[in-house]
Amino acid sequence: MSKEITITLPDGSQKQAPVGISGLEIANMIGAGLAKAAVAFSVNGEQRDLSDVVSQDADISIFTIESDEGLEIMRHTVAAQVLARAIKNLYPKAKLAIGPTIENGFYYDFLSDERVSIDDLPKIEKEMEKIVSEKSVITKTIHSKKEAIKSFADAKEDYKVKIIEDSEQEDNFQLYNQGDTGFIDLCRGPHLPSLEKVGAFKLTKIAGAYWKGDSQNEMLSRIYGTAWKNEKDLKKYLTLLEEAEKRDHRKLAKEMDLFHLQEEAPGMVFWHAKGWSIYVALQNYIRNKQIANGYKEINTPLVVDRKLWEASGHWDKYRENMFITEIDEEHANEKRVNALKPMNCPCHVQVYNQGLKSYKDLPVRLAEFGSCHRYEASGTMHGLMRVRGFTQDDGHIFCTEDQIESETADFISLLSEIYTELGFESFDIKLSTRPETRVGSDEVWDKAETALENAIKKLDIPYTVEAGDGAFYGPKLDFVLTDAIGREWQCGTFQADFNLPDRLDAEYIGEDGAKHQPVMMHRAILGSFERFIGILIENYSGKLPLWLAPIQLSILTVTEEANEFAMTLKEKFNAINLRVELDDRNEKIGYKIREHSNAKVPLMAVIGKEEMAAGTVSIRNLRENETNTYSIDEAVELLSNDSSPPN
RNA sequence: GCUCAUAUAGCUCAGCGGUAGAGCACUUGCUUGGUAAGUAAGAGGUCACCGGUUCAAGUCCGGUUAUGAGCUCCA
Numbered sequence: 001m002s003k004e005i006t007i008t009l010p011d012g013s014q015k016q017a018p019v020g021i022s023g024l025e026i027a028n029m030i031g032a033g034l035a036k037a038a039v040a041f042s043v044n045g046e047q048r049d050l051s052d053v054v055s056q057d058a059d060i061s062i063f064t065i066e067s068d069e070g071l072e073i074m075r076h077t078v079a080a081q082v083l084a085r086a087i088k089n090l091y092p093k094a095k096l097a098i099g100p101t102i103e104n105g106f107y108y109d110f111l112s113d114e115r116v117s118i119d120d121l122p123k124i125e126k127e128m129e130k131i132v133s134e135k136s137v138i139t140k141t142i143h144s145k146k147e148a149i150k151s152f153a154d155a156k157e158d159y160k161v162k163i164i165e166d167s168e169q170e171d172n173f174q175l176y177n178q179g180d181t182g183f184i185d186l187c188r189g190p191h192l193p194s195l196e197k198v199g200a201f202k203l204t205k206i207a208g209a210y211w212k213g214d215s216q217n218e219m220l221s222r223i224y225g226t227a228w229k230n231e232k233d234l235k236k237y238l239t240l241l242e243e244a245e246k247r248d249h250r251k252l253a254k255e256m257d258l259f260h261l262q263e264e265a266p267g268m269v270f271w272h273a274k275g276w277s278i279y280v281a282l283q284n285y286i287r288n289k290q291i292a293n294g295y296k297e298i299n300t301p302l303v304v305d306r307k308l309w310e311a312s313g314h315w316d317k318y319r320e321n322m323f324i325t326e327i328d329e330e331h332a333n334e335k336r337v338n339a340l341k342p343m344n345c346p347c348h349v350q351v352y353n354q355g356l357k358s359y360k361d362l363p364v365r366l367a368e369f370g371s372c373h374r375y376e377a378s379g380t381m382h383g384l385m386r387v388r389g390f391t392q393d394d395g396h397i398f399c400t401e402d403q404i405e406s407e408t409a410d411f412i413s414l415l416s417e418i419y420t421e422l423g424f425e426s427f428d429i430k431l432s433t434r435p436e437t438r439v440g441s442d443e444v445w446d447k448a449e450t451a452l453e454n455a456i457k458k459l460d461i462p463y464t465v466e467a468g469d470g471a472f473y474g475p476k477l478d479f480v481l482t483d484a485i486g487r488e489w490q491c492g493t494f495q496a497d498f499n500l501p502d503r504l505d506a507e508y509i510g511e512d513g514a515k516h517q518p519v520m521m522h523r524a525i526l527g528s529f530e531r532f533i534g535i536l537i538e539n540y541s542g543k544l545p546l547w548l549a550p551i552q553l554s555i556l557t558v559t560e561e562a563n564e565f566a567m568t569l570k571e572k573f574n575a576i577n578l579r580v581e582l583d584d585r586n587e588k589i590g591y592k593i594r595e596h597s598n599a600k601v602p603l604m605a606v607i608g609k610e611e612m613a614a615g616t617v618s619i620r621n622l623r624e625n626e627t628n629t630y631s632i633d634e635a636v637e638l639l640s641n642d643s644s645p646p647n
Numbered sequence: 648g649c650u651c652a653u654a655u656a657g658c659u660c661a662g663c664g665g666u667a668g669a670g671c672a673c674u675u676g677c678u679u680g681g682u683a684a685g686u687a688a689g690a691g692g693u694c695a696c697c698g699g700u701u702c703a704a705g706u707c708c709g710g711u712u713a714u715g716a717g718c719u720c721c722a
Contacts, residue, residue, distance in 0.1 A: 107717095117651070118716090207717030208650030215719045219650045222717070254658075263695080263713045317722055377648050377720060378713090386721085471722060559679050586679080594683035608681055620682065627682070 006057045023050040024193070027062045037064040039197055040073045040190040047073070049140060049190040065199060065229045072101050075227045077192040078128075078201050079106035081138060081176065083225060085183045086127035091116065096185075097159040097211060097220055104237060105226035109209055111159070116221050121203040124223065128201070135196040136179030140189065148173035151184060159211070160186050200234035201227035244485060249537040250383040256542055256550070256600055259384070267381045267388030269530055274550035277579065278533055281548050283369060285645045286393050286418070286526065293414050295367040295395055300347035302371060306337045312346040313503055314339075323373045323388075344370035345497075345522060348396040349504040352518075357508040362518060363399035363407055369529070370394040384534035391529045397521040398506065401447050407521060408455035408477070408494060415492050415525045416461075419481055421646040423539065427481040428488075429456055432469035439473055440498035448496045448519070449475045473499035474519075483539040491527040491535070496520075542600040543623055547645045552579045553619075554601045556592040558608030560584075566607045569617065572632065576640040597622060603639075 004016045007026060015029060023041035027034045027050070041048055042061045047069065054060070063070040079099035083106070087094050091112050099108035116124075143151065145164060152160040163186065164173060176185045178195070192198065203225040211217040228234040245251075253259055258275030261268070271279060287297065303325060309315040314322070323340040341347065348366050357364065371391045380386050397407050412429075419427055431452060434445045452475055456463050463477075470476055479492030497520040500506075510516045526532040536544065546552055553573060557566045563584045573580045581601070583592050589606060596604050604620045606627070611618060617635040620627045630638065 115651085205716060206651075209718045210649075213719075215649065219718075221650085224717080261714085266713065314722090321721085374721085379648065379650095379718085380720065381714085473722085556682090558681050561679080588678095588680050588685060589682060590680090591684055592682090597683055604682085606682060610681080618682085625682090 005054065007054065007060045008058070010059075010061050017054070019055050020053045022053050023048060023060075023062070026054070026060055030062065034062055034064070037066075038062050039065055039070045039192050042069070047190050050193050051139070052190075065197065071227075071229060073190055074192055074197065074199055074229070075101040075106045076187075077138070077195070078198055078225065078227045079108050080185050080187050081178055081183075081191065081195065082128045082131050082198065082201075083108045083124070083203075083223060084110075084185060085131055085178065085181070086124050087112075087223075088183065089127055089131075090120075090124060095156070095158050098163070102224075105204070105224060107209075107222050107224045109211070109220040109222045111218070111220050116206065116223075118206050121206065121223070125201075125203050128203075132195050132198045134179065134181075135194060136181060137194045138176055138178055138191050140174050140176045140191075142171075143173045143175055144171045145169070145173060148175065148186065151175060152186065155184065199227060199229040200231045201225055202234060202238070240485070244487075244538075247485070247538045247541045248383075249385075249534040252537050252542040252600075253384075255598060258537075258550070261383075265389075266378070267376060267386075269384065269387060269389065275533070277550040278536075278544065278548055279529055281645065282526075282529065282533065282536075283393075285547075287369075288645075288647070289414065289418060290367045290393075290395070293365075293410065295365040297367050297369075298348070298351055299368055300341075300344060300351065300370070302340055302373075303338045304341055304347065306339060308346050308350075309339050311504060312349075312500060314342065314346070318342060321374045321376070323375055340373040341370070342372055342374045344368050344372065344392065344394045345396060345500055345520070346504060348394075349500060349506050349520070352396075352398050352506055353504070357398075357518075359400065359508055359510050359516075362508060363397050363403050364518075365395060365397045367393070367395040384530045387528075387530050390531065392524050393526045393529065395523045397523065398501070398508075398518040399521065400516075401444065401451075401519055404448055404451035404496065404519060404521070405455050408452050409459060411494050411521075411523055412455065412459055412461070412477075415479060418525055419479075419492075422536065423545065424481045424483065427479050427492075429461060429463035430466050430469075430478045430480065431456065431463055432466045432471075432476050432478065434470050434475060435468050435472060437472055438470075439502075444498055445475065448498075452477055452494075452496070471495060471497075473497045479525075481535075483535065484541075487538075489535050491532060492525045493523065493527070495522040497522055543602065544600070546602050546643050549600070549602045550579065551581045551599070551601045552643055553581075553603040553605060553639065554592075554596040555580060555582045555605045555607055556589060556596065557582075557584045558589045558606060560586070561609065562607045562612050565612045569605065569607065569632065572636055573639065576636060576643075578639055578643055593620070605635075 003019055005019055006014050007017055008014050017026065017029065024035060024038065026041065027038040038050055040050060040063045043054055043058045063073065065071060065074055079101065084096050084099055087108065087110055091114050094110045094112040097109035097111065099106060148164050149161055152164065174187055174189055176187050176189065176191055203223055205224045207222050208219040209222040211220055226237060228237060253275065256274060257272050259269050259271045262270065291297065306315055322342050325338045325340065327336045348368065351366060352364060369391050373389050376386060376388050399407055433449050474496035476493060476495035478490050480488050480490045482488055501517050501520050506518055506520065507515045508518055555566045555570055557563050566582055566584060570580050570582045583596065593604060600622065602622045606618045606620060616629050616631055618627055618629045619635065
């Protein structure tokens with residue numbers, strides 16, 4: 001029997017160690033500095049507490065707070081040991097639920113009779129600091145299910161008891177103790193060996209959350225926090241949050257006079273002239289791209305009889321999200337129930353179904369800027385990002401199963417081109433495959449999933465597979481883009497549909513002279529214009545590229561004497577379809593520059609006696625804050641090139 | 648839809664039982680000023696809506712609607 005084991009470190013080096021060596025002892029073997037900095041370790045990829053022992057040959061990594069793993073462990077300890085105990089200290093009757101880590105931080109859910117509000121966070125934070133300053137050592141004990149349940153039942157921690165009862169595990173329940181404070185917590189671990197290693201943290205918000213995430217269950221209080229290895233990182237993160245707040249499209253849109261929302265039409269946008277100008281520019285850009293890529297643009301009714309929605313299946317499956325309208329019997333021969341379309345697909349099938357289609361006609365690519373209405377739950381609305389009335393850059397491709405692969409490839413390359421031209425450098429693809437309940441034969445699913453996957457592989461784009469996440473009617477691709485501050489937005493989609501062509505009797509005549517059913521591909525690149533414009537505003541902090549900016553150039557006069565010259569310039573720029581505004585108010589030039597800068601006008605032409613005398617234009621660029629002087633002809637030439645959409 | 652919070656001038660906000668306030672914006676003077684706020688005066692409000700308590704309600708209480716942060720949802 002060997003008394004030694006071999007441990008392999010991440011760099012491949014190996015060390016001999018006695019059986020039963022602890023994580024901390026291994027760290028010490030490597031170096032005293034590491035042992036001091038260590039917060040946890042992993043055995044064959046599984047995270048463990050430093051006090052845990054190793055009794056077999058294993059791959060070992062030691063984590064410090066510098067690593068992502070170490071940071072996450074620290075956040076976990078702040079939640080489960082520090083925040084949880086602070087809650088119990090301040091609200092002894094509170095019942096603790098769960099306290100996991102999330103991106104950049106953690107939260108803790110608990111039930112409390114006493115109301116806890118945002119104003120209580122400083123108090124809780126102070127209690128947390130007190131707990132941390134005690135520098136308690138964290139130890140754990142292992143218990144059977146029965147013992148664990150008894151411990152938490154004694155502590156009146158109902159949720160912990162439920163968690164243990166619902167667990168399939170019979171023993172090895174880990175209870176963490178904090179020094180001799182008497183505080184215990186159930187946890188998978190690992191935790192910091194001591195609260196001494198806690199970094200800088202801050203509680204950020206408080207909100208309600210359902211127990212186990214089920215809206216049937218009771219609502220718990222949830223406190224969110226963030227934690228970092230030191231004050232500097234914490235500060236950096238808080239600054240980033242402030243930056244994100246400054247980019248909020250709702251705030252910028254008010255400053256830029258783009259749109260508003262009001263009570264009488266919740267979730268529906270009142271576009272102002274400047275916002276609509278962005279919308280129109282974006283729509284024309286997409287329109288041209290689609291026509292150049294073989295799509296035919298169509299337009300279908302907003303209000304459609306329930307019969308079509310019954311046929312398509314929406315009346316059954318989607319009704320609670322639909323706006324229903326009735327025609328008064330006084331005004332019609334019969335009472336008719338209609339719905340505002342929540343999707344364009346059934347209408348597109350109607351267009352497809354007009355006239356007999358041959359296999360030679362396929363693929364048929366129909367596109368529509370389809371205005372849709374969906375009754376979203378009241379709490380889900382958010383500026384332009386989540387609305388009840390919106391317009392999709394929708395399209396449906398009717399094709400044969402054999403054409404799915406090439407249509408997928410064409411679609412991805414179009415989408416990629418458009419995202420790049422709109423200023424987004426990268427996007428991810430998610431492939432969602434067959435769910436348990438579905439329509440269509442397994443052979444058809446095999447074929448479609450393979451076709452989608454092959455297309456991505458051939459284009460050599462990385463993707464992830466979300467097994468079982470597809471819609472019941474077919475597999476799909478989702479496209480997630482990353483914005484300037486690293487946030488991800490799911491926008492584009494490409495979905496196969498074996499269901500709707502069947503329900504709505506779409507068919508074509510094949511080479512064999514018989515009727516066949518086409519596959520329908522639903523696709524969108526922006527998703528919704530409303531939401532995408534919101535994303536663009538936030539991505540650019542309102543400083544949109546010249547071709548999208550509502551006002552592209554403001555002409556600012558320095559003195560009244562230059563007004564006439566400025567007016568002739570405005571006419572010259574108008575003639576090349578530039579969106580120009582003349583500011584000849586009786587104000588100082590610094591004042592005008594400030595105002596137009598705040599309105600995010602990308603270019604400003606400052607016109608005074610000098611320009612008048614020389615017949616030149618001085619153009620100041622908002623993004624770079626730089627000024628260049630051009631002759632009038634140069635300026636006209638330059639701007640007529642720079643202001644057109646990418647192609 | 649659920650929990651909590653919020654709703655006062657065009658905007659951002661203060662006022663929290665005793666007949667409405669600031670800054671910016673707006674209007675009108677003065678100022679003609681060269682690259683991010685010149686100056687003075689003036690005008691501007693059913694204090695979201697409905698009900699209750701009170702001698703008296705932006706102010707306290709209840710309800711409604713909308714908005715915000717989360718949760719749930721987003722075939």
